[in-house]
Amino acid sequence: MTEDKNLELAELLYPHIKTLPEDMERRYPPRNLPEGAKVTRFAPSPTGFIHLGNIYSALIDERLAHQSGGVFFLRIEDTDEKRAVEGGTELIIDMLGKYGIYFDEGATKDGDKGDYGPYRQSLRKEIYQTYAKQLVREGKAYPCFCSPEELEQIRSEQVAQKLTPGYYGKWAKWRDASLDEVKKMLDDGVPFVLRLRSQGTEGKSFKFTDLVKGEIDVSENFIDHVILKSNGMPDYHFAHAVDDHLMRTTHVVRDESWLPSLPLHIELFRALGFKMPKYIHTAQVLKIDEETGKKRKLSKRKDPEFGLSFFYESGYPPIVMIEYLMTLLNSNYEEWRMANPDKHYTEFPFSIKKLSPSGCLFDFDKLNDIGRDVISRMTADEVYSQVSEWAKEYDPELYAEISADPSYAKAIFAIGRGGKKPRKDFAKWSDVKPYLSFFYDRLFKIEDEIEPRFDKADIRRALELFLESYEEADDRNAWFDKIKAIAAELGYAPEMKLYKESPEKYKGNVGDVAMFLRVALTGRLNSPDLYDVLHVLGKERVAGRVREFIGSLG
RNA sequence: GGCCCGUUGGUCAAGUGGUUAAGACAUCGCCCUUUCACGGCGGUAACAGGGGUUCGACUCCCCUACGGGUCACCA
Numbered sequence A: 001m002t003e004d005k006n007l008e009l010a011e012l013l014y015p016h017i018k019t020l021p022e023d024m025e026r027r028y029p030p031r032n033l034p035e036g037a038k039v040t041r042f043a044p045s046p047t048g049f050i051h052l053g054n055i056y057s058a059l060i061d062e063r064l065a066h067q068s069g070g071v072f073f074l075r076i077e078d079t080d081e082k083r084a085v086e087g088g089t090e091l092i093i094d095m096l097g098k099y100g101i102y103f104d105e106g107a108t109k110d111g112d113k114g115d116y117g118p119y120r121q122s123l124r125k126e127i128y129q130t131y132a133k134q135l136v137r138e139g140k141a142y143p144c145f146c147s148p149e150e151l152e153q154i155r156s157e158q159v160a161q162k163l164t165p166g167y168y169g170k171w172a173k174w175r176d177a178s179l180d181e182v183k184k185m186l187d188d189g190v191p192f193v194l195r196l197r198s199q200g201t202e203g204k205s206f207k208f209t210d211l212v213k214g215e216i217d218v219s220e221n222f223i224d225h226v227i228l229k230s231n232g233m234p235d236y237h238f239a240h241a242v243d244d245h246l247m248r249t250t251h252v253v254r255d256e257s258w259l260p261s262l263p264l265h266i267e268l269f270r271a272l273g274f275k276m277p278k279y280i281h282t283a284q285v286l287k288i289d290e291e292t293g294k295k296r297k298l299s300k301r302k303d304p305e306f307g308l309s310f311f312y313e314s315g316y317p318p319i320v321m322i323e324y325l326m327t328l329l330n331s332n333y334e335e336w337r338m339a340n341p342d343k344h345y346t347e348f349p350f351s352i353k354k355l356s357p358s359g360c361l362f363d364f365d366k367l368n369d370i371g372r373d374v375i376s377r378m379t380a381d382e383v384y385s386q387v388s389e390w391a392k393e394y395d396p397e398l399y400a401e402i403s404a405d406p407s408y409a410k411a412i413f414a415i416g417r418g419g420k421k422p423r424k425d426f427a428k429w430s431d432v433k434p435y436l437s438f439f440y441d442r443l444f445k446i447e448d449e450i451e452p453r454f455d456k457a458d459i460r461r462a463l464e465l466f467l468e469s470y471e472e473a474d475d476r477n478a479w480f481d482k483i484k485a486i487a488a489e490l491g492y493a494p495e496m497k498l499y500k501e502s503p504e505k506y507k508g509n510v511g512d513v514a515m516f517l518r519v520a521l522t523g524r525l526n527s528p529d530l531y532d533v534l535h536v537l538g539k540e541r542v543a544g545r546v547r548e549f550i551g552s553l554g
Numbered sequence B: 001g002g003c004c005c006g007u008u009g010g011u012c013a014a015g016u017g018g019u020u021a022a023g024a025c026a027u028c029g030c031c032c033u034u035u036c037a038c039g040g041c042g043g044u045a046a047c048a049g050g051g052g053u054u055c056g057a058c059u060c061c062c063c064u065a066c067g068g069g070u071c072a073c074c075a
Helices: A002-013 A021-027 A052-067 A088-098 A125-137 A148-160 A179-187 A236-246 A256-272 A308-314 A318-329 A333-339 A364-376 A380-394 A396-404 A406-414 A429-439 A456-469 A476-490 A496-501 A510-522 A530-537 A539-552
Strands: A039-042 A071-074 A105-108 A111-113 A141-144 A193-196 A205-210 A214-219 A226-228 A251-255 A278-282 A285-288 A295-297
Touching (some): A021 A125, A052 A071, A052 A285, A052 A308, A052 A318, A088 A105, A088 A308, A236 A256, A380 A396, A380 A429, A396 A406, A396 A429, A406 A429, A406 A530, A456 A476, A456 A510, A496 A510
Parallel strands (some): A039 A071, A071 A105
Antiparallel strands (some): A141 A193, A205 A214
16 A cells, blocks of 8 residues: 555656666676775865865875775765856866875766766766665655745744754654645645655664774664755765765765764665765864864865965975875874885875874974975975976966076075985975075075174175185185184184183184175075085175175175 | 764874873974084973772773864755
């Protein structure tokens, strides 16, 4: 009786669906993968925007799949046309590609790749409806014709009565509607959503094991959630169950804000007769909200500065972001990194067990430290090519200067690089310009002043003597001996030791003389090693700047 | 508010019943040094609170507090 009713209802609702679940099972058979291989996915909406939290979980997905010889695919969750952004999918693929995250299958810039597609949910309508129709046949789902106003009405009554809001029990007016009632609405062309006929009980709970949270308490779902929207498209929950089953996902990685809907997902998988994947609900990356002073999860709308593209534009090399995220993901990563400074992060034995169940605050200090460290290990050539790639897009002035004479630029980047204890001047590419601007005449300017306590005549004399004695061929020691000699001639201590013993005997020390020269050449009180600077600048430029500085002394 | 998750120094965090409670970043001091950066050495700094269980709790249980998340035809 009721079975007949359900069969008729299913035909009434989805007459155009001729396929059955078994057709889908045949079309998407279990994957032929070695034991232990994990299948994971990254499943964004095509908004074109990826923030730190997204790549945080994408990295986990990627590592789990590729470390186990499995499959990592990209699925586009575009069931809500309102969220879609023109070219959003391409933007996401490009951005992830910049960070070295690649997919084995899924949506690509020219169509889909792989045997389990389509990988864009908007193209999977028939698949969802096949399962939805089956659920109706089995009496596990039913149409609901309530208008948004009616639902709002129900909701406010529930709130007034301090009841759990939602479509369930006596509030679920279409749950037990007769076939005739449904037919009437259908004939009148009233739009409907499909709802799950929940079997759960409010207040009941059970244990569930999440791979990072461990054993957690889950309340039974008892709400007749929407599974197919009035446009016939599934919502997230239904699509998740159908897609991850058919695409044979073994591990679902998502942030913990999904935990509250886990009960629904569990009921959905049971109703559909699917085996549950393993779940990895990750803690969130948080920030301190400027207004409240409290921690909160990153928000796409409020925190554009945590968008991946923002970090990219700021010049953080993608690998630096990855390195930082790895330290957050697996706490033993830093130790491993110190022991294996030259290995690629993919060689690190990534472990689910090491994922922390608690949220973490994003730390720019730490990011910058990692940035300095990573960049300090690059060769001058690598630095040059990465800086120019970045500057080409985000700092045309810098790009123009360095690309005009690559070997000059590389000589600059070579200063203090390559040894056991390399300089760490840059955490990100936007730090480069302020550091090297003085090497370029167009960017050079006197930024710092020599303290007025020094006699201008001394400064002039020191620089004149330098000009007379400077030989580019001198080695480091010979060069500095000459600076010492100049110091002595002016009545400045030629050795720091002498000066410290009796500062009253001298007008200053050799360091001060070097400082005069430093300001003349770099315009600053601080700079990289002067001998190196001199040689990069070249004799001509050195002489020119020193003369000009002498002139400016008046 | 209901439900769920979390809580070791300023930050990220080791720890899995007996530790002087690691390490990294930040911070402070000293050293190296012609400036800066690097590097070296050292310091300050933590188990949210209260009950149990136990010979013994950071570790196990309960309660409280605090923090976070979530309650859509959005994902």
